Amino acid sequence: MTRVALIAHDDEKPTMIDLVEEYEAVLSQFDLVATGTTGQRIRTETGLDVERKESGPVGGDTQIGAEVVDGEVDGVVFLQDPMTAQPHEPDIGALVRICDVHDVPLATCRSAGEYVIEGLARDAEEN
Ligand SMILES: O=C(CO)COP(=O)(O)O
Secondary structure (H helix, E strand, C coil): CCEEEEEECHHHHHHHHHHHHHCHHHHCCCEEEECHHHHHHHHHHCCCCCEECCCHHHCHHHHHHHHHHCCCCCEEEEECCCCCCCCCHHHHHHHHHHHHHCCCCEECCHHHHHHHHHHHHHHHHHC
16 A cells, blocks of 8 residues: 655644645545654544654654665655754754655655645556
């Protein structure tokens, strides 16, 4: 099953919830994994179930990066806050880099997230 990672920095969490609600029908066909707080909000504010890793600043991005290395993740929607410095910037950079290394599509803003979700849905239909 297609597995998608969903991650959002605090200022971007409302956008993530909005995106997930818009694509709920598609995402309900996918296996979802998220960093801790993002996952908690998706669980409580939408109808979707999602596996939760640790919160981003304490290793959640790194855990998702490990799944990317293991070939378990088909796409990542990572809504980063471009206006706020993050204490775990090295972890964020490592996740972005490892997606590039393994050619896993990574979206860092909402409109790119729509393309990734729609592309993965198209691939799932074809396979
Ligand atoms: O910090 C994050 C990604 O870098 C997101 O973590 P949370 O989903 O736990 O807020």
